[in-house]
Amino acid sequence: xxxxxxxxxxxxxxxxxxxxxxxxxxxxxxxxxxxxxxxxxxxxxxxxxxxxxxxxxxxxxxxxxxxxxxxxxxxxxxxxxxxxxxxxxxxxxxxxxxxxxxxxxxxxxxxxxxxxxxxxxxxxxxxxxxxxxxxxxxxxxxxxxxxxxxxxxxxxxxxxxxxxxxxxxxxxxxxxxxxxxxxxxxxxxxxxxxxxxxxxxxxxxxxxxxxxxxxxxxxxxxxxxxxxxxxxxxxxxxxxxxxxxxxxxxxxxxxxxxxxxxxxxxxxxxxxxxxxxxxxxxxxxxxxxxxxxxxxxxxxxxxxxxxxxxxxxxxxxxxxxxxx
Amino acid sequence: xxxxxxxxxxxxxxxxxxxxxxxxxxxxxxxxxxxxxxxxxxxxxxxxxxxxxxxxxxxxxxxxxxxxxxxxxxxxxxxxxxxxxxxxxxxxxxxxxxxxxxxxxxxxxxxxxxxxxxxxxxxxxxxxxxxxxxxxxxxxxxxxxxxxxxxxxxxxxxxxxxxxxxxx
Numbered sequence: 001x002x003x004x005x006x007x008x009x010x011x012x013x014x015x016x017x018x019x020x021x022x023x024x025x026x027x028x029x030x031x032x033x034x035x036x037x038x039x040x041x042x043x044x045x046x047x048x049x050x051x052x053x054x055x056x057x058x059x060x061x062x063x064x065x066x067x068x069x070x071x072x073x074x075x076x077x078x079x080x081x082x083x084x085x086x087x088x089x090x091x092x093x094x095x096x097x098x099x100x101x102x103x104x105x106x107x108x109x110x111x112x113x114x115x116x117x118x119x120x121x122x123x124x125x126x127x128x129x130x131x132x133x134x135x136x137x138x139x140x141x142x143x144x145x146x147x148x149x150x151x152x153x154x155x156x157x158x159x160x161x162x163x164x165x166x167x168x169x170x171x172x173x174x175x176x177x178x179x180x181x182x183x184x185x186x187x188x189x190x191x192x193x194x195x196x197x198x199x200x201x202x203x204x205x206x207x208x209x210x211x212x213x214x215x216x217x218x219x220x221x222x223x224x225x226x227x228x229x230x231x232x233x234x235x236x237x238x239x240x241x242x243x244x245x246x247x248x249x250x251x252x253x254x255x256x257x258x259x260x261x262x263x264x265x266x267x268x269x270x271x272x273x274x275x276x277x278x279x280x281x282x283x284x285x286x287x288x289x290x291x292x293x294x295x296x297x298x299x300x301x302x303x304x305x306x307x308x309x310x311x312x313x314x315x316x317x318x319x320x321x322x323x324x
Numbered sequence: 325x326x327x328x329x330x331x332x333x334x335x336x337x338x339x340x341x342x343x344x345x346x347x348x349x350x351x352x353x354x355x356x357x358x359x360x361x362x363x364x365x366x367x368x369x370x371x372x373x374x375x376x377x378x379x380x381x382x383x384x385x386x387x388x389x390x391x392x393x394x395x396x397x398x399x400x401x402x403x404x405x406x407x408x409x410x411x412x413x414x415x416x417x418x419x420x421x422x423x424x425x426x427x428x429x430x431x432x433x434x435x436x437x438x439x440x441x442x443x444x445x446x447x448x449x450x451x452x453x454x455x456x457x458x459x460x461x462x463x464x465x466x467x468x469x470x471x472x473x474x475x476x477x478x479x480x481x482x483x484x485x486x487x488x489x490x491x492x
Contacts, residue, residue, distance in 0.1 A: 308360055
């Protein structure tokens with residue numbers, strides 16, 4: 001399997017997933033069904049996570065086909081610009097969904113602003129993802145071209161959206177033009193790391209039996225700090241990728257890091273979507289967490305250490321993936 | 325101004341050369357990795373205590389957080405060790421950069437505050453939570469600001485150096 005293959009495997013999920021998510025979310029509002037609402041918020045969060053490797057694999061897919069006859073660089077650039085804009089709204093939707101899930105955990109129902117924001121951002125995301133899909137299809141499927149030159153003849157709606165899409169080349173230059181901007185992004189990435197490890201690490205260690213004087217429920221209140229750190233790191237990580245796409249794309253440590261982040265999503269699902277969380281949620285000082293909670297806590301710690309490790313080794317393992 | 329020659333002697337030592345030039349994953353990047361682990365332990369645990377003292381997450385009882393001071397000192401031990409190793413690999417690069425000295429001063433100050441927190445806020449188990457917060461709030465603010473400064477200075481070291489190695 002190469003990166004082009006990975007891109008084709010992943011790229012339908014964000015498009016179809018957000019449509020399913022919006023549909024279920026709207027039905028949950030009409031039917032006042034809280035379980036369905038939470039389920040659709042989880043779908044948005046999962047799609048926001050899956051969109052990251054989908055986006056990252058695009059550069060490798062470009063590398064695999066750009067020299068082939070009949071492949072237009074302009075069409076690839078248009079697709080990439082559309083993808084950056086759609087990714088922005090996808091990640092905002094994912095962040096809002098996690099905020100909504102936290103609110104319904106803490107307050108039993110989400111704030112009104114969150115519901116409105118999720119509806120708006122997810123609808124925009126559906127539209128932008130559809131455009132990412134069509135512009136991506138245009139790259140390799142001339143049979144669907146709406147005109148003889150789809151990069152120029154956009155149609156009214158396409159031209160309006162296109163005005164908001166960044167030019168990938170200019171964006172890349174902007175990220176790397178000033179070394180202090182880059183240093184600032186990396187600084188934020190490290191601060192995000194500390195926020196995640198400080199909050200999640202404390203919760204994991206408590207479940208494993210360290211600092212047992214702390215009630216688990218109160219340590220769990222730290223989770224928003226970890227989510228904020230993760231939001232900072234997704235943002236700075238994506239911007240760094242846009243700044244040096246080839247550097248990250250052909251790096252085995254980078255891909256293993258992204259894989260570890262996806263596994264952390266699975267680990268969080270194992271914690272919150274099974275009985276594990278309900279069992280430990282109200283544990284007071286001195287109480288010992290059951291084995292499943294300890295296993296999840298241990299795998300969370302190991303995976304976060306793996307994410308840090310693989311991140312640190314990106315520089316050493318650059319150019320470890322063949323570009324053809 | 326001529327740079328002191330001991331910088332070159334350190335760089336020319338076989339250990340320093342190995343740290344810099346080895347392509348083994350257990351060379352320079354391994355040291356850098358543990359410097360990051362130490363950072364996460366030290367600042368993660370200290371930041372948690374600071375934020376709690378400043379009134380965030382008030383449902384967390386303060387006294388049991390005492391346990392995390394050991395975590396912080398383990399983190400510091402790792403980072404003092406790996407820091408010396410990183411300095412051995414690139415002595416000229418670090419010691420000719422003012423940012424490096426700023427970082428050391430901020431580390432010293434943050435550790436001084438850490439011991440004050442430990443001794444003046446957490447040592448006495450009879451003190452009430454309200455008292456602990458009253459005693460610790462301004463220390464906590466300084467602690468957070470200094471650690472953010474330390475991290476930022478550390479990151480800047482990678483981008484603001486004048487020399488990478490001793491110039492010839």
